[in-house]
Amino acid sequence: GENAEEKYRALAYDTALSTLVAVALYVVVKVSLDGFRQWRARISVLIVGSGPVGLTAALVAVRSGKVLKLTVLDERYRTALLCRPQQIALDPRSVKFLLGLGVDFDNMEGCWHNEHFFTRIGVFQEYLLSILEQKKQRVDVKVQLGTKFTEDYLRRIPHNDWPRVIVVADGSCGDSCSVLGISSDYTVESCHAYGANATIERLDQRQVPTPEIRAHSLYFDLSAYGVEALREHRNPTTKPGFHLKIYGTFRNRYMALVCPASDTKMVRFLRHTANSSIMKNIFHQSFNAYKTDIEPRLSDVTLHHMQCSRRLFEIQLSHRCISAAYIEGDNVAVTVEGEAARVLNFDTGCGVNLGMRGLESMGTFIYRTATAVDQNDILEALSAKMQHSRQVAETFKQTGLAESMYE
Template identity: 45%
Template sequence: MRCEADDIISTEESRMLFCQTQCQLLVTCFMLGVFIATKTVYDKFRREFSKLTVVVIGAGPIGLSSALVAAKSGRVSKIILIEENSRSELMNRSNQIAFDTRSISFLRRHGVDFDNLEGCWDNLCFFTRIGVYLDYILSVLYRDEIPVDIRLNEKFSKDLVNEIDSLPGRVLVITCDGPNGNSSRLLGLSDDAIQLPCGAYGAFASLQRDDQLSSVPKPETRAHNLKFDLTAYGAYVEDKETDPGFSVKIFGNTRNRYIALAITKCETALVKALRTILDRSLMRNIFTKCFNTYKSSEEKSASESYVLNRMTFSPRLFEIKLSQKCETVAYFDDSDMFVITEGEAARNYNFHTGKV
């Protein structure tokens, strides 16, 4: 009898223990479900309310690329693009832009379809007119799901600063209106720039080919270790072994051709002559000979009479410097607004054209 009673008590205790375990398991599952649901709602709420309004000032290659990256980031609720030129003026910009392999890979991840963009490929690089690229990015932004307020033909002013200050939430302002723009100053940032030496001298020339009816993109041409014979101008090289030689780059489209010369900073007789002799015919002759020697095979040679009124160029060698703004970012706590100025990527290695 005692054994049967003990068995009944043991069975009852096991049943109670099982019920308690089930209750604890249900409570744990319930608490876990509440935690997951709460965290999901919180994360969604945080993502929605942590999104930025991005204001881009300037619709050049840097400005429009910044707007495109912002639109594809998933962290932006609205984009405002401000540009003082019209769309037709942007489209008619004839200067050529080149994309290296790293830039192509980056922009492709953000939706740029280079295979359907007017231009040409050479050595895994892509070349097109700036106007073509700008028009393409504008079309992509117009079609994007993110609300984009594109304001062309509108110059940045103090009234727009007040409008930006009144925007709700966090605001990111990217100023890309170039070294002559006034947006950084109006937003409270210094527009001063420092110039850092690059250890090289250079010169630049542009050739307007009026015989070309359209601007067809062309690949870049480069040559190195060039030696110039300036004995006809009273200058000569005493020791050619110490001369590092010049590098030349010819780029641009069929209508707008550009020639850049660069040489490692040195004080050879040739470099001294090109830095001190102010003889426009000398530099014009150098650029003409470089162009005729290294131009593409289908291009016509340029005679001295042809370039006389069609070529602008540096009158002598200048030191190549890297321009960088002294102030690149600021945060305004009262309006919860970040301002980032145009980075040095758009102002790298500026050649003095001799026209300033």
């Protein structure tokens, strides 16, 4: 009886040990296979829009190491794309992000000021296109300019060549989201400030990058209109008065005027006045007071070169309720970026940085989508991407104007 019991114990021990070894071996093999599968995982990505955000998204995709084929679409042709005169200002956070993507600012026309980099949109886009051209040795990169993203374009793609990820970055006026069936509902939120914009176009001036100029705590003499410049200020967290920014090239000058939301007599007057010449005079005097010494003043003769807002308006941020989606039948993950996802109704000259913030989670999103085991993994990646997009909008609503105008 004792021998039988010992044999039973030995058999049980051997069985348990064998099971343990088998389980351990299974775990090791599975982890190794999963790691190998994740290492080999490569997907196809389609980016709609080749503006600063779209091309930066393309660079993020290439740098992720998980893209086998990358296609960039834009309905504009190369000439129209690269001749855009607007200047962009890349703040320190965007500069750091782009440096991490391999952008060499020393090889790009532009200038530095207070750790911000200023360049023309066309120059920035041309530089990013040149980087993508160099990446063709490792990734199948196709830039299709003059090609519009439509339902017909999608139908012409063989089903086995469909992208796993589509990035929509075709701006606030693009219709790619409607082509993909993504809701066009927006949430509009106040930034608790009022603003006005002005533009000056002088074709005889230089088209070179120029540092921005900021002025703070401005008050305007509107006594001729029956408004006294009472220096009321009820928000201790921001600087009082108006804040002015002059930016852009000498040929295409832009101005932004902003003040924190308040109910002072001057603000009420400038919000509701029907006399459009008042804002024009404010911008006229402000430009001449704060412009650089080497550019000409605005005179009554040249004032017709300036266009401006008729009155102060409430600054609002609009962002899509749905900025990421999953096309189940085709197993495609879609994310909406840049001004296609969120847009400010006020130009501060730093708008591209809002788009860059959204791209900070793009690399992780592509990696998680490429290595997803099932649909749940993709949905989790989309959920995280949408959450980050909402956070970008919320953060800008709280601090965006402070960073781009008040400081």
